[in-house]
Amino acid sequence: MTEAGPELEKLKQKLTDERKRIEEELTTLVEGESSESARESMSELSMYDNHPADVATETFEREKNEALIRNAQSILKRIDMALESMEHGTYGICSECGHRIATDRLEALPYAVTCMTCQERSERKA
Numbered sequence: 341m342t343e344a345g346p347e348l349e350k351l352k353q354k355l356t357d358e359r360k361r362i363e364e365e366l367t368t369l370v371e372g373e374s375s376e377s378a379r380e381s382m383s384e385l386s387m388y389d390n391h392p393a394d395v396a397t398e399t400f401e402r403e404k405n406e407a408l409i410r411n412a413q414s415i416l417k418r419i420d421m422a423l424e425s426m427e428h429g430t431y432g433i434c435s436e437c438g439h440r441i442a443t444d445r446l447e448a449l450p451y452a453v454t455c456m457t458c459q460e461r462s463e464r465k466a
């Protein structure tokens with residue numbers, strides 16, 4: 341565990357930076373979302389002019405936006421979990437099998453909570 345010290349600091353910094361970036365992204369998405377629904381309630385008054393294809397596109401755009409918001413929120417949650425596990429000294433331990441997660445995986449995905457093997461297994465299941 342001794343060599344994990346400076347490494348952990350680096351990853352913690354990375355997580356903190358990533359958290360900030362995603363929070364900003366989320367703010368932009370949520371703002372876009374509310375202006376989108378404001379525009380929609382306005383256009384409801386002129387529903388007769390609305391081409392069905394346009395409505396479909398708008399719905400699609402909104403759903404895409406909602407999916408992005410959900411995704412950003414779930415990453416934020418994972419980042420918080422990772423930061424918390426650093427506090428508890430359990431960072432980098434797979435939540436599925438309890439083995440250590442490979443360092444290069446953590447460097448690529450600092451908020452990974454499962455090892456590559458468990459990740460692949462859950463992806464195959466889904």
Ligand SMILES: [Zn+2]
Nearest residue numbers: 434437455458
């Ligand atoms: Zn595992």
